[in-house]
Amino acid sequence: MNIAPRPWTNRRLESIVGNLLRGGVVLAAAVVIVGAVIYLTREGHELPHYQVFAREPEDLRSVRGILQHAFTFNGRNIIQFGILILIFSPIARVIFCIFAFALQRDRRYVVFTLIVLAVLLFSLAGGHA
Numbered sequence: 001m002n003i004a005p006r007p008w009t010n011r012r013l014e015s016i017v018g019n020l021l022r023g024g025v026v027l028a029a030a031v032v033i034v035g036a037v038i039y040l041t042r043e044g045h046e047l048p049h050y051q052v053f054a055r056e057p058e059d060l061r062s063v064r065g066i067l068q069h070a071f072t073f074n075g076r077n078i079i080q081f082g083i084l085i086l087i088f089s090p091i092a093r094v095i096f097c098i099f100a101f102a103l104q105r106d107r108r109y110v111v112f113t114l115i116v117l118a119v120l121l122f123s124l125a126g127g128h129a
Contacts, residue, residue: 013100017093024089031082039075056080063124091120 059065060080070081094117101109 013097016100017096020093020096021089024085024092028082028086028089031085032079033082035075035078035080035082037075038073038078042075087124091117091124094120 055061056076059069060077063084066077066080066084069077070084094113098110098113098117101113
């Protein structure tokens, strides 16, 4: 029994890309909600100090730092991880599109999508080359 793979039509590509983005947003929202519940349970009773601006700790301002602290069961860390998932959802979409266009043998769109990926990664790195 030989089952032929389904062709990569534009409609199929749009459907998969839509589901990928939707799944990324839902996953990010779920992670942020879990982090918010943990954060509010542990620190929700404290009054905020509006006179003092407190930045995020240095280790939560980079992708590496967020990933290192994502599973520490700290609400702020989990919220940051959820935001990172939200940021990476469109990047995952672009990476998927590169492979899909390559399977379709559409070199022009592969090149365009690689340029988009480069711009996204450059901006994620803070615009520093």
